[in-house]
Amino acid sequence: MTNPIKKENFDVAVIGGGPAGMMAAIRAGQSGARVALIEKNQTLGKKLFLTGNGRCNITQTGDDIREFIKKIGKNGKFLFSALSIFGPKETMDFFETFGLKLKTEKNGRVFPLSDRATDVRNALIKALKQNGVKIIFGQDVSGFKIEDKKIEYLELAGKKKIHARNFILAVGGKSYPTTGSTGDWYQKLEKIGHTVITPAPALVPIETGETWIKELQGISLKNIIINLTANDRKTSIGSGEIIFTHFGLSGPAVINASKTIGQHLKSGPVALEMDLLPTLNNFQLEEKFKADFENNKKKDLKNYLSVIFPEKIAFLLIKLAEIEKDQKIHSLTKTKRNHLARAIKSFPITATALLDFNHAMITSGGVNLKEVDPKTMRSKIVSNLSFAGEILDLDGPTGGYNLQIAWSTGHAAGAWAIK
Numbered sequence: 001m002t003n004p005i006k007k008e009n010f011d012v013a014v015i016g017g018g019p020a021g022m023m024a025a026i027r028a029g030q031s032g033a034r035v036a037l038i039e040k041n042q043t044l045g046k047k048l049f050l051t052g053n054g055r056c057n058i059t060q061t062g063d064d065i066r067e068f069i070k071k072i073g074k075n076g077k078f079l080f081s082a083l084s085i086f087g088p089k090e091t092m093d094f095f096e097t098f099g100l101k102l103k104t105e106k107n108g109r110v111f112p113l114s115d116r117a118t119d120v121r122n123a124l125i126k127a128l129k130q131n132g133v134k135i136i137f138g139q140d141v142s143g144f145k146i147e148d149k150k151i152e153y154l155e156l157a158g159k160k161k162i163h164a165r166n167f168i169l170a171v172g173g174k175s176y177p178t179t180g181s182t183g184d185w186y187q188k189l190e191k192i193g194h195t196v197i198t199p200a201p202a203l204v205p206i207e208t209g210e211t212w213i214k215e216l217q218g219i220s221l222k223n224i225i226i227n228l229t230a231n232d233r234k235t236s237i238g239s240g241e242i243i244f245t246h247f248g249l250s251g252p253a254v255i256n257a258s259k260t261i262g263q264h265l266k267s268g269p270v271a272l273e274m275d276l277l278p279t280l281n282n283f284q285l286e287e288k289f290k291a292d293f294e295n296n297k298k299k300d301l302k303n304y305l306s307v308i309f310p311e312k313i314a315f316l317l318i319k320l321a322e323i324e325k326d327q328k329i330h331s332l333t334k335t336k337r338n339h340l341a342r343a344i345k346s347f348p349i350t351a352t353a354l355l356d357f358n359h360a361m362i363t364s365g366g367v368n369l370k371e372v373d374p375k376t377m378r379s380k381i382v383s384n385l386s387f388a389g390e391i392l393d394l395d396g397p398t399g400g401y402n403l404q405i406a407w408s409t410g411h412a413a414g415a416w417a418i419k
Helices: 019-029 046-054 065-072 076-085 088-097 117-130 185-191 211-216 252-265 282-295 301-308 311-320 334-345 401-417
Strands: 007-015 035-039 102-104 109-112 134-137 141-147 150-156 161-169 196-202 206-208 220-230 233-244 248-250 270-275 347-354 362-367 385-387
Touching: 007 019, 007 401, 019 035, 019 117, 019 161, 019 401, 035 161, 046 117, 065 076, 065 401, 076 401, 088 102, 088 109, 088 117, 088 401, 109 117, 161 401, 185 196, 196 252, 206 252, 211 311, 220 252, 233 252, 248 252, 248 347, 252 270, 252 347, 282 334, 301 311, 311 334, 311 347, 334 347, 385 401
Parallel strands: 007 035, 007 161, 035 134, 161 385
Antiparallel strands: 102 109, 141 150, 150 161, 196 362, 206 248, 206 347, 220 233, 220 270, 233 248, 270 347
């Protein structure tokens, strides 16, 4: 793990020491190839510590391959070959081989038994060492020389050069730039002929336009459905927990819906509706009101609602339904009851913006997949270059999907690079 000399030759040079880069280097090293892993930071896998709230959700086992691909969206089919060869099962076997004990939680999310991202990184470092990968820390690639659509060498700081037969680019996107993912490679790739789909923050909280949102800061609601209406059609775009913040909304349901919301924000603010009681349809909620109100005639409506929702939410629902705040249940008309049901089933929120890359878990956009071989991750433009991880135009929901993309594409790129 020493600094490079003026000129070094390798079979494979991997640029980027994140999850995808480490997996690519390990896979290439397993063949006995001479592999260099070049990382601009002084440590590997910084972004691993930000996944799963620091516990590192390494993969997702709740779906078969086809369902996994469906969750990725329109680009998911690109992953079919990579997932078939190195999917969630192979990922779990890999980490257990290198001493990491795992556990599977609800919804198929897999974590280290210790709940420590450090243990995931240590397993990867152990694998790197066992497979003879040379790690070059604190070095960014300042340039590279290409001749006849082939990389001849990389140039590091101080004009040091790294020569290799094949190169793997696993430098991440633009999310969490403090980890080193600054997006500076997009322009470099465009200069050598690649097309880059415009990067955008994904898996990110949203800003909202309502002035009362600050009053709800810190309140969370579970089992919520987020709906978006476009072209006179209401569509569910997220479900699960939401968290009210001083700027808008966060939480898994919102974060997973943020990509779709971001696409609609290109045309202006987006009107959302949240179903706060999705287990009851409109008729069932009306029947529940009838029965409960009959048994609580003398009770204040706000006290009744505060049993179902946090008090501040209860008060807001009464306001949205245009009901007097001290209204007694016995004096509530059918019309007011319907207004209240509508406020609960169609709770209005206006999305005005996504937070920036500093708050995004992942980047949407990246290298155009039409220019990459899905079996090998090899560039169709530069013959000895392949890609892995977030630099590609691939992103999925929370729950281990994005790390599995990193493992699968890294493994595929590493396997090709030694042929």
